[in-house]
Amino acid sequence: MSLKLCFIGAGNLATHLATTCSKAGLEIVQVYSRTEDSAKLLADKLNTAYTTQTSSLVNYADIYFVALKDSAVEQVLSGIEFGDKLVVHCSGSLPLNVLSRFAKNHGVFYSLQTFSKNRKVDFRKIPIFIEASSEENLQILKEIANTVSESVTVLNSEKRKSLHIAAVFACNFANHCYAMAAKYLETKDLPFEILRPLIMETASKAQEMHPKQAQTGPAIRFDENIINAHLNELTEMPDLQELYNSISKSIFAHHQKKQ
Amino acid sequence: MSLKLCFIGAGNLATHLATTCSKAGLEIVQVYSRTEDSAKLLADKLNTAYTTQTSSLVNYADIYFVALKDSAVEQVLSGIEFGDKLVVHCSGSLPLNVLSRFAKNHGVFYSLQTFSKNRKVDFRKIPIFIEASSEENLQILKEIANTVSESVTVLNSEKRKSLHIAAVFACNFANHCYAMAAKYLETKDLPFEILRPLIMETASKAQEMHPKQAQTGPAIRFDENIINAHLNELTEMPDLQELYNSISKSIFAHHQKKQ
Known part of the structure; x- marks a missing residue:
């Protein structure tokens, strides 16, 4: 060419x-x-x-x-x-x-x-x-x-737009979850670096598994002991508390539904 | 031993x-x-x-x-x-x-x-x-x-609890963002697989950069044209629409504040 x-x-x-x-x-x-x-x-x-x-x-x-x-x-x-x-x-x-x-x-x-x-x-x-x-x-x-x-x-343009929306979730929103973790750790004098292997493994799992099957953590079965303790810890950071609550509810709802 | x-x-x-x-x-x-x-x-x-x-x-x-x-x-x-x-x-x-x-x-x-x-x-x-x-x-x-x-x-126990909260954001919530992307793509007959390189690169960036510096996408500057078009596309999936809205607002707020 x-x-x-x-x-x-x-x-x-x-x-x-x-x-x-x-x-x-x-x-x-x-x-x-x-x-x-x-x-x-x-x-x-x-x-x-x-x-x-x-x-x-x-x-x-x-x-x-x-x-x-x-x-x-x-x-x-x-x-x-x-x-x-x-x-x-x-x-x-x-x-x-x-x-x-x-x-x-x-x-x-x-x-x-x-x-x-x-x-x-x-x-x-x-x-x-x-x-x-x-x-x-x-x-x-x-x-x-x-x-x-x-x-x-x-x-086509219609499907590309859909793909872009999915990409916003998978990339921009996932990265914001990292950023919120970093923000919280800063207030506790803990370095963001310690999360890096976990972040890498989470993405690596998604290379081989469907993310629904790969999901772990307290929200799947809405473990109220842990969730309430976490929400309580986040009282002084209402923006994080709100995100924690809404994403946990969304995880629970997603795992309640039949796939 | x-x-x-x-x-x-x-x-x-x-x-x-x-x-x-x-x-x-x-x-x-x-x-x-x-x-x-x-x-x-x-x-x-x-x-x-x-x-x-x-x-x-x-x-x-x-x-x-x-x-x-x-x-x-x-x-x-x-x-x-x-x-x-x-x-x-x-x-x-x-x-x-x-x-x-x-x-x-x-x-x-x-x-x-x-x-x-x-x-x-x-x-x-x-x-x-x-x-x-x-x-x-x-x-x-x-x-x-x-x-x-x-x-x-x-x-100590106090710091470990903080670390666990951060891990919920960086892993469980990030994975749920992948899962929501997958759920949306399914409704559009697009395969989740096409997002895998993007997911991997997003996590790889976080291995070297602070996630705040790595953030990309329409929410940073709250690009209303794109955000409103996306919210409009998500009308039939109110759970995704709500997450899209709250996470986008959180990204914008995070990037408005001086670091």
Whole structure:
């Protein structure tokens, strides 16, 4: 493939995706970001050009990857002339057709992963979900996706949105549970580090077991002795107490129902 | 060490701990469980004797490990004559002194991990927290703990209870987030398996980063477009909708506060 890519956006996702594409031999011809620091940082990593003005976007890229937060996509794209170039967004939640008024040829390239700056991820293991306005565009995205990942699936906008909701639970909410544990331990002068093997094993179990079968702890059978003692301990942290109560009730309800 | 151990309880924890002790060269002389099936199953694994009557417990073990659910401990131990033998419970929540009326020499051996039957765990990586009624008893527990794990810490009952609460958040509640994701995906005919790399990366990030710094997703800045769209999608699953709402608010509040 001798495709030329342009990245609109230079955040966590853009950084990981663009560097992965570049290493895989795809040519990144330009990076756009509203802030010069971000644009320059990513462009330097890729050894390519950058701009902070959409009016200065190159017109010779084959594909424009839009890796912006959802709420910025329409605003940033307004006024750009894409002609018949392929414009692709990377969002879990936005439907394919948000792009139809900007470009005839459009698509979606959603990487199901949590990206943080300065943390390497192995893109080959990241499931990628693609969708496009035509079979031809879909083939182009499939080729790019197969270049960077072992797991590529065609998925429509409706299912991708569902997947994104599930990902919020499995990733963002699970991580918040870690964060609440850390917050509580801090008040008790205990280090968060001691929970790390437990966190790793909990995730490892979910690689092989269904999480319902893997569930342990006092909430499954609503062990009131332990639960009430814990709620009592959390009196001075009402936010944690409320979460403890509502999640415990949800666990119990989930294990009461026949599966 | 030529210590003789007796296990009171034959559930997940007892099974993992007893087999680990046995492989490490400690002698398990008997297993007790209320149900014959459980008692026999574990005793056979250990190639040792079993009983379903506390009145038939051997009197020549050096240490009696009580690995029962919290609510059963006092009831099962009532009426057993332990003399000056060392009696040790394995609970995160029960204080050391619940054992004082049953045995002069007593202690706690808490393994901070989630155990499921038929799933192997590497005990050497499991942090163990010990406490005992005397320095001598503590030394005995320390020796046993060091035989099976690389991470052994002396911790009092108050701090152990705090640790257990944090573990409920980091493990039980995080796993429930996976379970809710799985439940939602089922209704959309999407397989839970596609979330596994994301779950693994979320836990892996927490091995190196503080979970507050690792947090991603729409709730940090309370992206109302995405959050409201997701809540709307969850209308037919009010239990998930409620959890989504309360955890999202908690994430936002946590990231508003100065750290």
